Amino acid sequence: MPASILLLSVTNSRFMGAMAVSAAEGAGQGGAVVTVKVLRGLYSVAQQEKSEREPLIPEFGRPEDLLEFDGVLLLLRDANDAARAVRFMKQAANLPEYKQFVGKVASAFFVPGSGSIDLEGRRKELAYEMMKLGFLAAELPYRFLADNNLGDTDEQSMAGPSLVQLVAARLHARHIGALTTRIHVDPYFRSELVG
Template sequence: MSNVLVLYYSSYGHIETMAEAVAEGVRQAGANVAIKRVPELVPENIASRSGYKLDQRAPVAEVAELADFDAIIIGTPTRFGNMASQIKNFLDQAGGLWFEDRLVGKVGSVFTSTGSQHGGQESTILATQVVLMHLGMVIVGLPYTFKGQMRMDEITGCSPYGASTLAEDDKQGSRQPSANELDGARFQGRHVAEIATALASGWEQRTQVVS
């Protein structure tokens, strides 16, 4: 059984909702899952005045604990086609784990949210995947076996790079994740957990043969 971390940052709750769906998918695959968030960098008075969702239940993660998991699924909103600074700041502190190869061979995956259909969903996921590859992680996306990403009957997020949702391009993103987008998030969580379990099993068998 693999251990999976869903690590996210969410200003207005969209990524938080997606993270919960991802975690549900992980559980469906029979894996253990923890949902944690990265620290907020925006001062509390400004965040409150801007309407940020400050009552999120997930505990704040510590960088050192990343090495405790077989897979890490990162959720980040887009900021001008890239990951949010809160996520980047957290990952930038993983230099010690990188130096000791602590994340090499672990599964990495990404999901996101943007304010519009062409607001940087794919570029945000790809940019985040680059960081995970530098850490030596095995990248897993959202394969086309999730047929919901090919729907043409409604506006929807999701791509082969990862699950995503579209928030209304207004001040606080009034549109919430759709049923199809949440299905994509659950599929991704389940898919990542299955691959992480298979890889962990393979490494265990290899270790037994070598020893």
């Protein structure tokens, strides 16, 4: 049975939907089966109506969903999304079965070009929350520079992601998919990582 990954995206906008598809394909190339869900958050009425007409990602992720998968990949845009992801991980810590997270892979991918603010502090905070739960926090050893910047305007989000952003999501997810598959298949490797 192949490893399974829960891919949590921040919205079901067209832009993030395309990023989620690219990441899901990458994780599949890494040998994992991927399920895509959305992190709950605050949406404007116009966004809610639009997402009801064009659902790109069908359902919201719940902390209990983390128990069913071998790994989790968070697909994020900015510091607000990171704060929602941290809140989600803190909710998962309240589950009675939270010890089942030990040895599972978790990673956060921030879309390149997400803005001028430094996301490194948020990335570290999110990794810390993941590790507190027992997840193996995995990162790529390099960063991507985007050829376009993301904004909150509808014109930019309707334009879709650049090729660099799509490839970055695919490569990151492929790395996470391959690592999750290796841990899933080889219990000795998992015991070495967990300690």
